Amino acid sequence: MATKKTFEENLASVKQYRAQVAARGVKNIINGQRVDGASGKTFTTSSPIDNSIICNVAEGTAADIDLACQAAWDAFPAWAALDGKTRRDILYRYAALIEENAERISLLESLDTGQPIRFMAKAALRGAANFRFFADRAEGAQDGLTLPTNDHLNYTVRTPIGPVGVITPWNTPFMLSTWKIAPALAAGCTVVHKPAELSPVTAQILTELGLEAGLPPGVLNLVNGYGETVGKALTEHEHIKAIAFVGESYTGSLIMQQGAPTLKRVHFELGGKNPVIVFADADLDRALDAAIFMKYSLNGERCTSSSRLLVETSVYEDFTNRLAERVKKIKVGNPLDPATEVGPLIDAGHLSKVQSYVDLAVEEGATKTSGGGMPANCDAGNYINPTFVKDANPSMRIAQEEIFGPYLTAMPFETEAEALEIANGVKYGLTAYIWTKDVTRALNMAHKVEAGMVWVNSQNVRHLPAPFGGVKNSGIGRDGGDYSFDFYMETKNICIAMGEHSISKLGAD
Ligand code: NAD
Numbered sequence: 001m002a003t004k005k006t007f008e009e010n011l012a013s014v015k016q017y018r019a020q021v022a023a024r025g026v027k028n029i030i031n032g033q034r035v036d037g038a039s040g041k042t043f044t045t046s047s048p049i050d051n052s053i054i055c056n057v058a059e060g061t062a063a064d065i066d067l068a069c070q071a072a073w074d075a076f077p078a079w080a081a082l083d084g085k086t087r088r089d090i091l092y093r094y095a096a097l098i099e100e101n102a103e104r105i106s107l108l109e110s111l112d113t114g115q116p117i118r119f120m121a122k123a124a125l126r127g128a129a130n131f132r133f134f135a136d137r138a139e140g141a142q143d144g145l146t147l148p149t150n151d152h153l154n155y156t157v158r159t160p161i162g163p164v165g166v167i168t169p170w171n172t173p174f175m176l177s178t179w180k181i182a183p184a185l186a187a188g189c190t191v192v193h194k195p196a197e198l199s200p201v202t203a204q205i206l207t208e209l210g211l212e213a214g215l216p217p218g219v220l221n222l223v224n225g226y227g228e229t230v231g232k233a234l235t236e237h238e239h240i241k242a243i244a245f246v247g248e249s250y251t252g253s254l255i256m257q258q259g260a261p262t263l264k265r266v267h268f269e270l271g272g273k274n275p276v277i278v279f280a281d282a283d284l285d286r287a288l289d290a291a292i293f294m295k296y297s298l299n300g301e302r303c304t305s306s307s308r309l310l311v312e313t314s315v316y317e318d319f320t321n322r323l324a325e326r327v328k329k330i331k332v333g334n335p336l337d338p339a340t341e342v343g344p345l346i347d348a349g350h351l352s353k354v355q356s357y358v359d360l361a362v363e364e365g366a367t368k369t370s371g372g373g374m375p376a377n378c379d380a381g382n383y384i385n386p387t388f389v390k391d392a393n394p395s396m397r398i399a400q401e402e403i404f405g406p407y408l409t410a411m412p413f414e415t416e417a418e419a420l421e422i423a424n425g426v427k428y429g430l431t432a433y434i435w436t437k438d439v440t441r442a443l444n445m446a447h448k449v450e451a452g453m454v455w456v457n458s459q460n461v462r463h464l465p466a467p468f469g470g471v472k473n474s475g476i477g478r479d480g481g482d483y484s485f486d487f488y489m490e491t492k493n494i495c496i497a498m499g500e501h502s503i504s505k506l507g508a509d
Contacts, residue, residue: 032217048114075218084139160188
């Protein structure tokens with residue numbers, strides 16, 4: 001089960017798990033075999049807690065991608081032909097194994113990413129829930145529609161598209177990977193997974209548990225390495241029929257170009273600069289809790305985070321002052337401490353990017369109430385004080401660009417129309433959060449705001465059958481429920497004549 005232990009107990013457990021990982025390293029897993037990269041090269045992954053090296057990681061190349069894609073290609077016909085019930089049973093075993101290993105996964109994820117254990121404990125369990133959810137639907141995934149006319153019967157069936165590539169980011173890698181891999185396997189696709197080079201530790205566990213659960217060799221393969229080399233080779237490979245990608249918008253556009261010669265189907269979950277819009281009539285206490293949670297949980301390294309706070313002028317000062325006080329009290333520290341609310345950022349490069357936006361806020365003329373710099377209780381690692389900046393102008397870079405850290409930018413609005421204009425005035429469109437007790441206004445805003453997902457009087461609460469994805473530069477396609485199967489499967493229409501309908505006779509006279 002997931003960890004509910006004390007800081008000291010977590011440190012002791014991590015020491016043991018870390019020693020195992022250091023001894024084994026992270027390797028590629030191709031055709032059921034745990035192997036070194038073809039070049040023999042390795043790189044290292046470090047812990048954001050103190051930037052100490054956790055272990056060596058096999059550095060894949062295009063040659064490894066070739067082997068993995070061939071394995072996925074060879075394994076595809078048999079896996080696709082299995083009946084859904086058999087696939088379901090294997091995925092159920094997979095979910096159970098994830099649960100049995102949830103503590104190890106959670107603690108190693110926390111060590112490798114810097115994400116606080118209070119959130120990561122649930123991430124492993126959510127990963128297991130993803131497998132169960134899609135396992136339950138494996139049997140019915142092929143079902144289509146019946147579309148009769150007077151003289152013909154049209155009906156549709158779905159078949160798995162083929163081997164697919166899954167490319168994931170570093171922020172919450174385990175849970176995000178299960179979100180892609182579970183429906184792909186349930187649909188009957190085989191998979192080559194390329195995890196982020198900055199946090200590869202739990203992807204190896206995920207693949208190994210799949211083999212232990214009974215996935216045949218080649219059904220789920222893992223190749224580690226850099227985006228520009230292995231990621232690129234995966235998106236270009238002729239055996240790969242679709243790419244499910246989670247990461248930055250710019251990388252998405254590269255993948256689209258790389259996949260164009262082989263006509264890849266793509267599904268992109270990209271960046272965001274999501275608004276939380278608070279009207280004066282809202283339950284302001286709940287809105288405050290949600291706005292803080294949606295920006296400062298998961299270190300703010302969260303695609304759905306509410307990074308722009310829009311507050312109606314009449315309550316703006318009071319709301320932002322209360323928020324500023326709360327942000328100053330957020331507990332920053334070692335992510336393995338259950339009391340920690342914000343941990344260290346993924347690496348020194350990302351830390352300096354977030355810090356540069358703290359400096360930029362002052363340059364751009366906004367008001368910084370807190371943030372930036374190393375917290376007093378931390379002496380090493382990629383820690384930064386949670387940042388809150390108010391009185392921003394919507395056109396400032398701090399109000400336009402994705403910062404992807406514990407950093408919230410606030411600005412006032414006078415009217416519903418102005419709130420909409422500000423909310424929609426960015427290139428992204430992933431989520432929006434609206435707080436008001438006025439149902440008419442909530443509906444109007446929800447329909448007009450440019451976002452793939454809107455929550456009204458709520459933080460991000462995920463319902464697995466509901467569609468997940470963004471508009472504009474935030475993504476293409478939807479995950480969740482049947483939407484995932486639509487991506488990983490082809491729909492075929494079959495049309496049968498039911499009688500002797502007319503057929504034009506050419507050349508008959
Ligand atoms: P990134 O785009 O830098 O990297 C993501 C993955 O793509 C990594 O595995 C990387 O190695 C690989 N990659 C890089 N270049 C590539 C290339 N040319 N071809 C193929 N693969 C390549 O993103 P990141 O910094 O790891 O993650 C942070 C970003 O992810 C943020 O923008 C965040 O908003 C986004 N994200 C979005 C969602 C969502 O659901 N919309 C969820 C989580 C994270």
